[in-house]
Amino acid sequence: MIELHDLTKRYGKTLAVDRLSFKVPQGVVTGFLGPNGAGKSTTMRMILDLDRPTGGRVTIDGKRYGQLSEPLKYIGALLEAKAVHPGRTARDHLLWLAQSNRIPERRVDEALGLVGLTPVARKRARGFSLGMGQRLGIACALLGDPEIVMFDEPVNGLDPEGILWIRNLMKRLAAEGRTVFVSSHLMSEMAVTADHLVVIGRGRLLADLPMAEFIRRNSRSAVRLRTPQPERLLDALAGAGVRHEAGPTGSVEVVDGDLAALGELAAANGVVLHELSPQQASLEEAFMQMTADAVEYHAGDGPGRDAAGAPGVWGADWKGGAAGQPAARGTEEN
Amino acid sequence: MASFPAVLRSEWTKIRSVRSTIWTLALTFVVTLGVGALLSLLTNNNFEEFRSDNTPFDATGTAFSGILLGELAIIVFGVLAIGNEYSSGMIRVTLAAVPQRGTLLTGKAVVLGGLALAVSLVTAFLTFFTGQALLGDHSTSLGEPNVLRAVFGAALYLTMLCLFSAGVTTMLHNQTLALGVLVPFFFLLSPILSAVPGAKTVAHYFPDYAGSRMLLVYEQNGQPYGPWAGFLICLAWTVAALAGGALVLKNRDA
Numbered sequence: 001m002i003e004l005h006d007l008t009k010r011y012g013k014t015l016a017v018d019r020l021s022f023k024v025p026q027g028v029v030t031g032f033l034g035p036n037g038a039g040k041s042t043t044m045r046m047i048l049d050l051d052r053p054t055g056g057r058v059t060i061d062g063k064r065y066g067q068l069s070e071p072l073k074y075i076g077a078l079l080e081a082k083a084v085h086p087g088r089t090a091r092d093h094l095l096w097l098a099q100s101n102r103i104p105e106r107r108v109d110e111a112l113g114l115v116g117l118t119p120v121a122r123k124r125a126r127g128f129s130l131g132m133g134q135r136l137g138i139a140c141a142l143l144g145d146p147e148i149v150m151f152d153e154p155v156n157g158l159d160p161e162g163i164l165w166i167r168n169l170m171k172r173l174a175a176e177g178r179t180v181f182v183s184s185h186l187m188s189e190m191a192v193t194a195d196h197l198v199v200i201g202r203g204r205l206l207a208d209l210p211m212a213e214f215i216r217r218n219s220r221s222a223v224r225l226r227t228p229q230p231e232r233l234l235d236a237l238a239g240a241g242v243r244h245e246a247g248p249t250g251s252v253e254v255v256d257g258d259l260a261a262l263g264e265l266a267a268a269n270g271v272v273l274h275e276l277s278p279q280q281a282s283l284e285e286a287f288m289q290m291t292a293d294a295v296e297y298h299a300g301d302g303p304g305r306d307a308a309g310a311p312g313v314w315g316a317d318w319k320g321g322a323a324g325q326p327a328a329r330g331t332e333e334n
Numbered sequence: 335m336a337s338f339p340a341v342l343r344s345e346w347t348k349i350r351s352v353r354s355t356i357w358t359l360a361l362t363f364v365v366t367l368g369v370g371a372l373l374s375l376l377t378n379n380n381f382e383e384f385r386s387d388n389t390p391f392d393a394t395g396t397a398f399s400g401i402l403l404g405e406l407a408i409i410v411f412g413v414l415a416i417g418n419e420y421s422s423g424m425i426r427v428t429l430a431a432v433p434q435r436g437t438l439l440t441g442k443a444v445v446l447g448g449l450a451l452a453v454s455l456v457t458a459f460l461t462f463f464t465g466q467a468l469l470g471d472h473s474t475s476l477g478e479p480n481v482l483r484a485v486f487g488a489a490l491y492l493t494m495l496c497l498f499s500a501g502v503t504t505m506l507h508n509q510t511l512a513l514g515v516l517v518p519f520f521f522l523l524s525p526i527l528s529a530v531p532g533a534k535t536v537a538h539y540f541p542d543y544a545g546s547r548m549l550l551v552y553e554q555n556g557q558p559y560g561p562w563a564g565f566l567i568c569l570a571w572t573v574a575a576l577a578g579g580a581l582v583l584k585n586r587d588a
Contacts, residue, residue: 048430051587066433069336077430083423085352092351100344100431102337140427 001026002047002075002148002181006056009042009203016042018203019056024148024181029174031194031211032183035291039203040183041079044152048077060148070101075148076141081157082133086126090117090136093125094143103144111139131162138169148179155189167193187287191215201291218286223257225266226250226275236269253279336432341441344432349415349445358411359453362404362492367461369400374468381472393474394484394551397465401488401549402525404457405542408450408492409516412499415446416579417509425507426588435584439504443576447497454492458485480551480561487548487561494572495520498541501575505582541571 002024009017017039024030034040045051047058049065060068060075068074084093094108112118115135120128128136134154141149151170155163170193174180184190190197190211197214199207207214224247227233233252237244242265247253254262259278266273281289349355377384377396385391419425432438462485466473476482503512520542527537537543538558547557547564559567 045426045587048426049433050426050429052585068433071433072431079426079430080423083427085348085418085422085424087352087354088348089351092347096344096347096351097427097431099347100336100340100428102340 001179002058002060002150003062004043004047004056004058007043007046007053007058008055009039009046009051010054016203017046017053020200020203020205021056022198022205022208024179024198025196026179027174027177028195029170029180029182029193030196030198031190032181032198032200033187033190033287034183034185034200034206036185037202038185038200040185040200041152042203043200044077044079044150044183047150048075048079050079070103070144072097072101072103072144072146074144074146075150076144076146077150077152078134078137078141078154079152081130081137082125082128084125084128084133084136087124089122089124090128090139091121093136094139097140098143101144107143107145111143114142115139130157131159134158134162134166138166146178148181149173151180151182153183153185155184155186163189187284188282191283199287199290206291214286215283218281218290219283220255220281220286222247222253222255222279222281223259223262224275224277224279225252225254225262225273227252227266227271227273229271232269233266233271236265236271239269240265247279251275336434336437338437338441341432341437342445345441345445349449352418354414354418355411355449358407358414359449361407362411362453363457363460365407366398366400366404366457366492367464369403370397370461370465371400371468373397373399374465378468378470378472389554390552391472392551393466393469393472394462394481395549396469397462398458398484398488398549400461401491401546405492405495406517406521408454408496409499409520410513411450412446412496413503413509413512413516416442416500416503417512420503420507421509429588436580439576439580439583443497443500446500447493450496451489451493454489454496455486457492458489461488474551478551483561484549484551487565490565491545491548491568494545494568495542498568498572498575501572501577501579504579505575507582507586539567541568544568544571 004020004022007017007020008015020039020043032040032043042051046053047060047065057064065071091108091112094111095105098105098108109118109121112121115138117132117135117139120132125133125136138151138154141151151166154166158166170180170182174195182193194211197207197209197211198205225233230250230252234244237252237254242254242257242262244252244254259276263273263276266276374396419428428438429435462476466475474481476485499512499516502516503509506512506515524537524540524542527533527540528543530537535558544564545568547559548561550557550561553560
């Protein structure tokens with residue numbers, strides 16, 4: 001099990017990871033979610049002891065990564081695609097990796113078969129596509145038959161077939177009882193693969209909960225009404241005691257409203273409707289909503305708040321939106 | 335802890351599975367031997383014209399005339415063997431597999447140094463024998479005073495420069511930067527400074543000047559120190575570069 005305790009990483013003035021504490025549950029797929037620059041890659045590099053934490057600690061089965069002898073047998077990781085010498089063959093790349101951890105050579109061929117690279121085993125990595133590079137990286141991660149696998153943005157840049165393959169692979173690995181820890185900045189991707197969610201924003205923990213719980217809590221359904229007679233509609237809604245809010249472009253939305261009841265209410269009051277439609281917030285919206293809310297909540301959380309997080313809606317900086325606050329960004333250079 | 339023999343095997347697989355190893359090492363051999371052979375032949379054919387002063391003729395040194403070019407190839411070998419891990423991002427895969435960074439760098443240095451020494455020994459002896467064969471009547475033999483030491487010295491010189499470069503590359507953790515620093519240093523800066531009166535004294539303690547003292551069979555006028563002191567100075571540079579590399583590797587985020 002991977003456990004983080006108050007893990008902190010500071011680059012100069014930027015706090016990339018800010019007192020992060022959570023456990024990655026065993027035997028399921030855990031999605032590690034956050035906008036770009038939230039500190040996901042930095043956290044993963046600290047788990048592997050590649051980057052040294054400024055504070056706090058991270059353990060794997062109770063040990064620091066550096067204390068593991070032959071770590072590839074405990075935890076396999078894919079951090080970046082094509083971290084391979086371009087002039088080395090796929091098989092040789094896996095071979096040196098296997099030898100370093102005394103993994104039997106037959107595992108090299110097994111791993112190549114597992115990711116479907118057997119036909120190009122003796123081809124130099126230079127000619128590999130991004131998808132093939134990704135598969136080779138995954139073969140590296142699976143080489144030591146580890147209990148824990150960790151993938152950093154594995155579907156980035158892949159074609160639909162590759163994405164499907166990785167999704168199924170992660171599910172299969174979890175079904176075999178392995179712990180899968182996978183980062184993404186796409187909620188929609190996690191929704192179809194993850195059983196558990198850890199959400200971070202600006203290096204801080206925003207949520208740590210089962211996927212089903214996240215969906216239950218955050219999916220918002222509403223009925224949207226559009227009318228050329230807004231005053232009459234609002235009066236009708238107020239008369240019936242229905243809470244409503246303003247929707248986009250002059251529409252009115254009733255959260256958790258009953259489609260039929262609202263239609264009948266409009267008819268009973270003689271309101272002409274141009275639209276009466278159910279609205280389901282996507283999980284992507286829910287994720288953005290959560291990120292935004294949590295950041296705002298922390299921003300107002302008194303003096304404990306660190307200088308790293310300026311209040312603002314996530315994405316406001318690149319949208320050039322009203323919040324207009326410069327967002328502190330973690331370094332996520334890879 | 336990672337098993338050291340496992341690290342050695344792994345590093346050996348790495349080094350033998352890329353083409354740059356063969357190219358740079360073959361170039362070291364060909365250039366050192368080829369240039370030396372050419373100069374030996376020319377010297378033998380034009381001996382009277384070439385020899386005007388009354389210092390003793392150094393047949394060993396003539397055979398090793400190509401070493402200044404050959405060392406460049408083995409320096410590039412040392413840089414690439416370490417630097418390609420940084421340029422490809424593979425260093426993170428390596429460190430995830432072997433998190434004990436001191437053990438890792440030691441393993442790298444042993445494999446790199448071992449291979450460089452083997453190639454350098456073959457190069458040095460074949461260069462010597464080829465040169466002597468072409469020098470005809472002016473040749474020397476391994477039995478003459480200091481000659482065997484000079485031939486081994488040539489091999490150690492190449493090996494140490496290779497490891498020095500590997501250490502510097504680990505410190506700079508960037509292949510292009512390391513080449514950009516080391517090649518001009520050994521090819522331009524050090525030879526030029528060695529000829530400038532004021533800077534000479536400093537340049538005489540650079541690793542290449544110091545190491546090349548091991549190749550001298552006869553004492554030269556104005557030489558600041560002997561072959562063994564030269565060996566120790568060159569060795570000190572090599573150890574310092576590797577220690578510096580270890581320090582950077584251990585403390586830096588990968």
